[in-house]
Amino acid sequence: MIRDLIKPVVLLTAGMLLSAPALAAPxxxxGLVTPDVIFGSGNANGSFTGVNTNNVELGLRGKVxxxxAGLPENTFNYDGDRTxxxxxxxxxxxxxxxxxxxEWSINSDVSGTGSRNLTDLTYLLQVDTDPGAGTNxxxxxxxxxxxxxxxxGNNSTANGAGVSNLLLYSAIVGNYNVAQNSWNLGFSLLFPGIVDPQAEGLYTINLSAALNGNTLASTSIDILYGVTPVPVPAALPLLAAGLGLLGYMGTRRRRQM
Structure with a gap:
């Protein structure tokens, strides 16, 4: 599939889109997007981080x-949060x-009760090109x-049955409320800031949807590539409790002496 022909368009409303908190739960x-995963064949639904709000559903996920063997597989290595x-x-x-x-999924009329098509909204996709501590x-x-x-597609499109037409895209996209795709950091025209797609580190990806400059929905994921997540938030309460217990025992010993 030809993916590198999409020309990046920076939105003037980027600041407004980022003002809303990005939700990071399944x-x-x-973790299932509506109606299903409609791109390609053999792609399973599930493990999407995202949000369903204001009749807009957004989903993001990583996948092997x-x-x-150099082949794709439905392995997501998802922690159930955003990573x-x-x-x-x-x-x-x-x-x-x-x-x-x-992989990303956008549904502009997830309830199927409205008449909002994809082109009725604007969107902001942000892909981190810096796997280090910063974000670019x-x-x-x-x-x-x-x-x-x-x-x-729409809310009744079956798995793998999405319509794709590169040359007629702009003429037909307004007829649908669901769009999905699967992209690699090595797609150089999409992500020219990524010099080495195999650079190890942390990549953050954000996706937002807006109507007339007002954010309707936003979500975000982190992809750890070649590094191991450190469960610091879960460990800190245990560490604090342990230190508190040691301090309490020390105080009791001093009082008993």
Whole structure:
């Protein structure tokens, strides 16, 4: 599929889109997007971080694109919060590709009761090009483009049955309320700021939708590539409790002496 022909378009409303908090829980409480995963074939639903609010559903996830045999598989390595973890050591990826893809799903009328199509809203997708401590984003609207090979559909589109037409995209996208795609950091025209798609570290990806400059929904994920997540938040309460207990025991000993 031809993915590098989408020209990034930076939105003037980027500041407004980022003003809303990004939600980072399994979309719909299940990780399943509506109606299903409609791009390609053999792609399973599930493990999407996202939000369903204001009749807009947004989903993001990471997935193994190149396993040890160089093939894609439905492995998401999802922690159930917002983080997906992948190891280049378990992958046979080409030098110009990362081992994982990130996948996004947009539904502009998730209830099916409205008449809002994809082009009635604006969107901001931000992809972190810096796997280090900082964040440098490639930012653009993935929907309002002249050319794209997204899978398009509605709330009854079956698994893998999305419509994709690169050349007629801008003429047909307004007829649908669901768009999805699967992208790799190695797609150089989409993400020119990523010099080495196999650089290890943490990548943050944000997705927002807005109507007339007002944010309707936003979500965010982190992808850990070649590094291990550190469970600091869970460990801190135990550490504090342990130190408190030691302090209490020391005080009792001093009082008994």
């Amino acid at each position: 979309v719909n409480g299940t 694109r190149y396993n040890s 997906y973890t992948f190891s280049p050591a378990d992958s046979n990826a080409p030098a110009n590709r990362s081992a994982f893809n990130f 984003f490639e930012s653009f609207d993935p929907i309002n483009q002249l050319f794209a090979d997204h899978a398009l």
